[in-house]
Structure formats: structure tokens, C-alpha cells
Amino acid sequence: DVKVTQSSRYLVKRTGEKVFLECVQDMDHENMFWYRQDPGLGLRLIYFSYDVKMKEKGDIPEGYSVSREKKERFSLILESASTNQTSMYLCASSLGDRANQPQHFGDGTRLSIL
Amino acid sequence: DAKTTQPNSMESNEEEPVHLPCNHSTISGTDYIHWYRQLPSQGPEYVIHGLTSNVNNRMASLAIAEDRKSSTLILHRATLRDAAVYYCILQPYSGAGSYQLTFGKGTKLSVIP
Numbered sequence: 695d696v697k698v699t700q701s702s703r704y705l706v707k708r709t710g711e712k713v714f715l716e717c718v719q720d721m722d723h724e725n726m727f728w729y730r731q732d733p734g735l736g737l738r739l740i741y742f743s744y745d746v747k748m749k750e751k752g753d754i755p756e757g758y759s760v761s762r763e764k765k766e767r768f769s770l771i772l773e774s775a776s777t778n779q780t781s782m783y784l785c786a787s788s789l790g791d792r793a794n795q796p797q798h799f800g801d802g803t804r805l806s807i808l
Numbered sequence: 809d810a811k812t813t814q815p816n817s818m819e820s821n822e823e824e825p826v827h828l829p830c831n832h833s834t835i836s837g838t839d840y841i842h843w844y845r846q847l848p849s850q851g852p853e854y855v856i857h858g859l860t861s862n863v864n865n866r867m868a869s870l871a872i873a874e875d876r877k878s879s880t881l882i883l884h885r886a887t888l889r890d891a892a893v894y895y896c897i898l899q900p901y902s903g904a905g906s907y908q909l910t911f912g913k914g915t916k917l918s919v920i921p
Contacts, residue, residue, distance in 0.1 A: 698851075725907065737852070737911040744907070752908060784851050794840050794901045797909060799851030 697721070698800040700785050706806045713772040715803050717785030724790025726768035727797065728752075728760060730781040737784065743768055744790055775807045812896045817916045820886045828881040828915055830896030835876050838901040842909070843870065843881045845892040852895065852911070855881065891919045 701716035719726065727742040729752075739752030743762040757779060761769040768787075772779055782804050786797040813831040820826040832841065842857040856863055856870045858879075863870040869882040883890055895914040 727908070736913065737909065739908040742907055750907075786851075794857075794899055796842070796854040796857060797852075798854065801849075801851050 698785055698787055698798050700783075700800040700803050702803050703801065704804050704806075706808060707772075707775050708808055709775060709777060711772075711775045713775050713805070713807075715770040715772075715783055715785075715805070717768045717770070717800060718766050719768075719785075719787040719798070720766065721787065721798070722765065723787035723798075724765070725788045725795070725797075726762065727786040727788075728758075728768065728770045729784045729786065730754070731784055731802070732781050740770065777807050779805065780807045781805060812898060812912055814894070814896055814912065814915045816913065817918065819918045819920060820883075821920050822888060823885050826883040826886045826890070826917065828883075828894050828896075828917065829878065830880070831878045832896070832898055833877045835898055836900070839898040840901060841870065841872060841876075841879050842897045842899055843868070844895045844897065844909070844911070845890075846895070846914075847889075847892045855894070857899075886917075886919045888919050888921065891917055893917070 698719045707713050725744050728740045729737045731737045738754050740758050741760040743749045749760050759771045782802045784802045786799045788795040788797045843855040844852040846852045856868050858870045871880045893914040893916050895911050897909050
């Protein structure tokens with residue numbers, strides 16, 4: 695089975711801090727994704743990557759950046775954390791030969807910005 | 809964007825079949841129908857997907873209407889572990905929007921022991 699591992703289940707940071715969320719997948723998937731999930735708003739795509747060093751903006755990239763230096767690892771960076779970035783963050787991966795492939799999710803990181 | 813409509817909630821007795829409906833009247837010819845579920849405190853989990861024909865896997869079956877304007881996810885024997893929010897999602901095969909999943913509010917399934 696595919697395993698997508700997020701580095702922390704819970705994280706508490708302060709306003710203005712630079713925050714790194716890490717995600718690792720073990721199935722050699724080309725595509726990796728970062729979503730955030732908020733009550734009443736569903737999942738919203740922040741960024742995705744279809745190859746090493748490649749990235750595409752999703753629906754809500756403002757205030758975030760990403761890094762994909764190795765195929766198995768995709769990092770989400772909050773450049774200067776703000777309270778409106780308190781949320782559940784979900785990482786996912788999928789095969790890259792076709793766009794329409796099932797996505798496999800990690801269990802999420804619940805991030806609180808104080 | 810093609811949208812889906814699902815009931816907010818459903819209940820089922822344990823060990824009985826469950827039919828979760830989804831309407832997608834504006835589906836286009838290249839949209840795949842995906843189902844995911846999300847258990848409490850976990851990330852979404854892929855369940856099944858299809859294009860035109862009915863599909864079966866170890867978790868569930870997917871029945872797609874002939875005109876593709878609706879589909880039904882079938883859990884053959886509900887267990888307590890199946891209590892989750894179930895999302896029906898349309899995903900284009902290629903082009904803009906083909907990578908991301910757009911989750912709606914889904915159907916919250918409760919399973920009664």
C-alpha cells in the first residue's frame with residue numbers, strides 16, 4: 695500500500711515564524727499535492743508538483759511556498775505564519791503518467807498559529 | 809466547473825448494504841467520477857472511480873447511470889469502520905483542473921450497531 699507520511703500530526707507556532715511542513719511518500723509517485731481543510735470550505739489546493747523542482751500554484755498559494763528537491767519529499771513553507779493559516783494541512787501523492795489518477799493522502803498536520 | 813450534489817447525511821444499520829447517491833447533471837464526456845471518504849481525524853481515502861461502466865473493487869461498487877448524470881456508491885455490508893464522510897468528485901481526464909480534486913461537503917454516513 696502507498697504510504698504518505700506527514701512529519702507532525704499537531705504543530706503550534708507563533709505569528710511571524712517561518713514554518714516547514716514535510717511530506718514523504720514511498721511509492722515513487724511523480725505528483726505531490728498540498729491541501730488545506732477548513733470547516734465549511736472543504737479541501738483547497740495550495741500547490742502541487744508534477745516532478746522534482748517543478749511546482750504549480752493551486753487555488754490559494756498566497757502566503758505559502760513549496761520545495762521539491764527529491765522525488766519522494768514535498769515541503770510546504772509558511773514564509774511568515776499568520777493566524778488565518780491555522781488549519782488542517784493534508785499532503786497527497788499520485789502517479790504521474792496520467793493526470794486522472796487516485797490521490798493518496800497522509801493523515802494531516804493540524805497547525806495552530808498563535 | 810462540473811458540480812456534484814449529495815445528501816448531507818445518511819444512516820445505515822451495521823451489516824446492511826448502503827447506497828450513497830450523487831447527482832452530477834453537468835458532467836462532461838471526459839470527467840471521471842471519483843469517490844473518496846474521510847474517517848474522523850484522518851486524511852481522505854480513495855474508494856473507487858469510473859468513467860462509464862460500473863466498477864467493483866474490494867472496498868465498494870460504483871454504479872453509473874447510462875446518461876452519466878448520476879452515480880451510486882454501494883457498500884455491500886456496512887461496518888462501524890465505514891462511518892465517514894463520503895465525497896463524490898468529478899475530475900477531468902486532462903487539461904485545467906485535471907490534477908486537483910475539488911471536494912464538496914459530502915455525505916456523512918452513520919452506521920448503527
